[in-house]
Amino acid sequence: xxxxxxxxxxxxxxxxxxxxxxxxxxxxxxxxxxxxxxxxxxxxxxxxxxxxxxxxxxxxxxxxxxxxxxxxxxxxxxxxxxxxxxxxxxxxxxxxxxxxxxxxxxxxxxxxxxxxxxxxxxxxxxxxxxxxxxxxxxxxxxxxxxxxxxxxxxxxxxxxxxxxxxxxxxxxxxxxxxxxxxxxxxxxxxxxxxxxxxxxxxxxxxxxxxxxxxxxxxxxxxxxxxxxxxxxxxxxxxxxxxxxxxxxxxxxxxxxxxxxxxxxxxxxxxxxxxxxxxxxxxxxxxxxxxxxxxxxxxxxxxxxxxxxxxxxxxxxxxxxxxxxxxxxxxxxxxxxxxxxxxxxxxxxxxxxxxxxxxxxxxxxxxxxxxxxxxxxxxxxxxxxxxxxxxxxxxxxxxxxxxxxxxxxxxxxxxxxxxxxxx
Amino acid sequence: xxxxxxxxxxxxxxxxxxxxxxxxxxxxxxxxxxxxxxxxxxxxxxxxxxxxxxxxxx
Numbered sequence: 141x142x143x144x145x146x147x148x149x150x151x152x153x154x155x156x157x158x159x160x161x162x163x164x165x166x167x168x169x170x171x172x173x174x175x176x177x178x179x180x181x182x183x184x185x186x187x188x189x190x191x192x193x194x195x196x197x198x199x200x201x202x203x204x205x206x207x208x209x210x211x212x213x214x215x216x217x218x219x220x221x222x223x224x225x226x227x228x229x230x231x232x233x234x235x236x237x238x239x240x241x242x243x244x245x246x247x248x249x250x251x252x253x254x255x256x257x258x259x260x261x262x263x264x265x266x267x268x269x270x271x272x273x274x275x276x277x278x279x280x281x282x283x284x285x286x287x288x289x290x291x292x293x294x295x296x297x298x299x300x301x302x303x304x305x306x307x308x309x310x311x312x313x314x315x316x317x318x319x320x321x322x323x324x325x326x327x328x329x330x331x332x333x334x335x336x337x338x339x340x341x342x343x344x345x346x347x348x349x350x351x352x353x354x355x356x357x358x359x360x361x362x363x364x365x366x367x368x369x370x371x372x373x374x375x376x377x378x379x380x381x382x383x384x385x386x387x388x389x390x391x392x393x394x395x396x397x398x399x400x401x402x403x404x405x406x407x408x409x410x411x412x413x414x415x416x417x418x419x420x421x422x423x424x425x426x427x428x429x430x431x432x433x434x435x436x437x438x439x440x441x442x443x444x445x446x447x448x449x450x451x452x453x454x455x456x457x458x459x460x461x462x463x464x465x466x467x468x469x470x471x472x473x474x475x476x477x478x479x480x481x482x483x484x485x486x487x488x489x490x491x492x493x494x495x496x497x498x499x500x501x502x503x504x505x506x507x508x509x510x511x512x513x514x515x516x517x518x519x520x521x522x523x524x525x526x527x528x529x530x531x532x533x534x535x536x537x538x539x540x541x542x543x544x545x546x547x548x549x550x551x552x553x554x555x556x557x558x559x560x561x562x
Numbered sequence: 563x564x565x566x567x568x569x570x571x572x573x574x575x576x577x578x579x580x581x582x583x584x585x586x587x588x589x590x591x592x593x594x595x596x597x598x599x600x601x602x603x604x605x606x607x608x609x610x611x612x613x614x615x616x617x618x619x620x
Contacts, residue, residue, distance in 0.1 A: 505604060556611070
């Protein structure tokens with residue numbers, strides 16, 4: 141084979157691999173980017189504003205954490221062809237199944253409310269009334285699912301994921317010092333010592349890394365996409381690309397607020413957007429658009445995670461490949477969650493701050509259970525066969541799960557009792 | 563209509579309970595310990611939430 145023939149052969153192989161990746165990718169990228177939801181954006185913006193670039197190293201460390209946890213859902217979904225809720229029912233019986241399903245419903249609904257709070261706050265900056273925001277979102281999200289094709293839904297959602305990268309040009313526009321980012325951000329350090337404030341921020345960042353809905357969403361998404369065992373390697377690449385992108389977005393948000401708003405205590409990302417607008421109109425606008433997009437992505441994934449979970453357990457038709465007439469319960473629950481969560485934001489004097497805090501507490505009751513079940517299911521040789529966790533995977537995953545359980549529990553308890561850490 | 567809805571779902575829940583009555587995962591010592599830990603952890607959290615509720619009401 142001459143040189144050009146070999147070059148052509150290699151080119152064809154690369155094109156084939158990229159095409160295959162583009163077909164299989166989706167669940168991992170979507171779930172990871174949606175992980176940077178409205179609450180996540182606020183956490184990163186507040187972290188940058190409070191500590192500058194000093195906590196970037198933590199985000200870098202959290203990238204593999206995201207990957208290792210979510211990769212397990214890919215294997216479990218591709219091998220068992222069951223979503224996480226159904227897998228828990230089948231693996232551990234109806235007690236744990238109902239507990240997980242009910243808890244997931246409560247956590248997801250509350251999280252949906254926080255996504256609507258973020259979206260409404262973001263569009264309010266541009267003068268859009270919350271009523272129009274809520275109605276508009278429900279209509280757009282309805283159109284996205286009602287075409288009866290998982291593929292179309294996924295590609296539209298991936299476009300919204302691409303919009304999440306808006307923070308990157310925003311960061312370049314504030315002209316951060318690369319030297320400062322490298323020296324202050326990459327080497328692990330605890331600015332001002334490991335005090336209560338810093339500990340709270342560390343926990344908040346770790347707490348936003350893995351949310352219960354992510355496990356349910358990605359596994360159900362893998363099943364709905366009909367991924368098979370042979371697709372697992374590409375599913376892993378998809379998950380890795382997603383976790384890398386989520387880290388990149390988080391770092392660029394920290395760079396934006398760390399450069400412009402350092403030393404300022406901010407309460408939410410909308411407030412940061414308004415402050416940024418006074419300094420640089422475009423950067424502030426990008427921050428607001430990003431916040432809206434983050435809330436939108438979060439709302440899409442969370443409402444679907446709930447509908448999938450209920451559909452699996454109750455035996456309803458539960459796929460985005462069905463038309464509304466073929467899966468009325470699945471779409472009915474999707475819209476019920478969406479509309480009721482939107483309405484809460486419109487209620488005058490609704491306890492939105494209390495709801496935001498309550499989400500963190502309730503999530504703590506579900507996350508440890510979902511993670512423990514995930515590890516146990518991945519060790520069930522009877523169903524997982526050759527895809528059972530290896531010893532090294534178990535060591536890494538158990539260490540990650542134990543750390544997440546401890547940290548998220550302390551975070552949840554400190555939200556309930558703010559004086560505990562003082 | 564509402565009565566029928568609840569009747570249908572009650573029957574469905576009973577069917578689900580029956581279908582998943584026996585756990586599929588082998589109940590080894592490790593699994594049993596993990597599930598016991600989860601139960602204790604959840605009881606602890608429920609107690610904390612209850613305590614918080616009582617202190618809030620007072």
